Amino acid sequence: MEGIKIQEDACLVCNACAAVCPTDAIEIAPFKTCTLCMQCTQVCPTGALSELDDKINYNPTKCKKCGACAEVCPTKIKKVDDTFPYSKGHCVLCKKCVEVCPIEIISIPGLVEKPKKEINIPKDPIAVTDACVGCEVCVPVCPVDAITMEDGKAVVDKNKCIYCSLCAQTCPWNAIFVAGKIPKKRKKEILKFEVDTEKCIGCIKCAEICPGNMIKVDNENLVIETPVACPACNLCVNICPVDALTLDVKYESAHPITDEGLVIIEKDYDILEKCAKVCPTDAIVADKKSKTIKMCIVCGACTVACPTGALKMGSINHNGKDYNRIEFSPHLCDKCGKCVEVCPMDTLKLSKGKIPLKGYCVMCLLCLSCAEAEKKKVLELR
Known part of the structure; x- marks a missing residue:
């Protein structure tokens, strides 16, 4: 078993996988994952971490929080703190990350294999691809008002565009490319994603429009279940006829235009x-x-x-x-x-x-x- 594999160039940086991981074995942008190298089990002095059937078995009652496991971890995903269960960052092969990924780019070799997604990068100075879902997230982030929406798609005015790549860095579904490069995405944090059950009328329009099928519906009770993390495109919020959804997102600073400078x-x-x-x-x-x-x-x-x-x-x-x-x-x-x-x-x-x-x-x-x-x-x- 090789541990968690993520196709980094296709990642939306939605953090859904990291959010559902029960042991914090995934960090996104920069990417860190447990590789199941078993070095942590080999140095654990108390047997709190041990290898069992190609898995890492953890017994928190034996953990002395010595930090030896974190010191030898080659990816530095392993960590030890004072919060139960103390030792974190080891994959337990629960497959939750694989199941939650909206674009299916996470594999666990030997257990779950996902085909590599082909990314066709336009060679234009700036291009909006068919992956655009019309969410309009790119419109307000453009510093020179070069983006408008036409027929449900983002359109860039190349006479105004300064090619700063903010739109590409912020696009939730990787639909914008600048200078023929895969954009380095801005990290984001979902501060709040809630449904007001008193307002919700059970029309399930939010679930139907979600490009990643991340909003679940309890059909028996017609209750909407929002995900713990998502690409945050706001389509669900915008379509809700009764304003029952609240999505609050915090973005990290943008990256430089190029890798130079x-x-x-x-x-x-x-x-x-x-x-x-x-x-x-x-x-x-x-x-x-x-x-x-x-x-x-x-x-x-x-x-x-x-x-x-x-x-x-x-x-x-x-x-x-x-x-x-x-x-x-x-x-x-x-x-x-x-x-x-x-x-x-x-x-x-x-x-x-x-x-x-x-x-x-x-x-x-x-x-x-x-x-x-x-x-x-x-x-x-x-």
């Missing part, structure tokens, strides 16, 4: 907070309360929105390679705030100081120097 490679808040403090333009924003980091991704949305030419897309050479940067001319800025409104990362802010705008990256690399001084690789120039 200045990128965060490890989200170490303490180090990145120090990097934020040295940034002369406040292009890195640290939120102490939520322990999250936002950073300008040099998408250029602000330069498109700027009516005075105060913001422009420029370039700078580092070690013989050209990189995009944002150039700002303070004397041209009239503080209209249009750039702030379109910034997808919410880093741009109007300022009362000598520089009337903060939050754009000029690629000075002071943050990178700070990270290197801390001797921890949290930022990288690619």
Whole structure:
């Protein structure tokens, strides 16, 4: 037995598999799964973890929470904490992840095999495929209002599009591609997905429209059962005639347009907070309360929105390679705030100081120097 296998390039990052896993043996984006290598059973000093019929057997009453299993885990999915059942991250072959996946891309070799999904990537600069379900999630995230809906499908105005890839990163069903690449999806968390049983009239329209068949119906009682996690396309919410469904989703920050440029490679808040403090333009924003980091991704949305030419897309050479940067001319800025409104990362802010705008990256690399001084690789120039 090889453990859980996920076709990563096709994953919707809906987190349904991780949500139903009883032992936390799956983490999504970055992907970690238990491989059933059995190393944890071999080092367990008390016999709390043992191998039984090609499975990992766990007896929490024997667990001393020593952490030896987590230390040897090659994928680092194994963890030990003070919450019962203490030792987590080992696959018990329950197959719940396989059953819940809306696009059937999870296999357990030797137990359940799913055929690999073929992904046909358009070569156009930006393309919306037939996988579009018309959910409209991409429309509000576009910083330059380049997406409209026509005949139930998303249509991109290529004269407006700045190819920032936010639409592709956010699309729940992998229907948008930019620059001929599979998009790196934004992680999301379902904060609430509930049905108001007093409002629900049992029409089951929500279940019928769900592209992944993730909403279940108790036909005997005509009760709707919402999933613990899903791609969050909102089709079910939009079609409900009595507003009985509530879906609240939290998205993580977007990724850089390409794999090139200045990128965060490890989200170490303490180090990145120090990097934020040295940034002369406040292009890195640290939120102490939520322990999250936002950073300008040099998408250029602000330069498109700027009516005075105060913001422009420029370039700078580092070690013989050209990189995009944002150039700002303070004397041209009239503080209209249009750039702030379109910034997808919410880093741009109007300022009362000598520089009337903060939050754009000029690629000075002071943050990178700070990270290197801390001797921890949290930022990288690619």
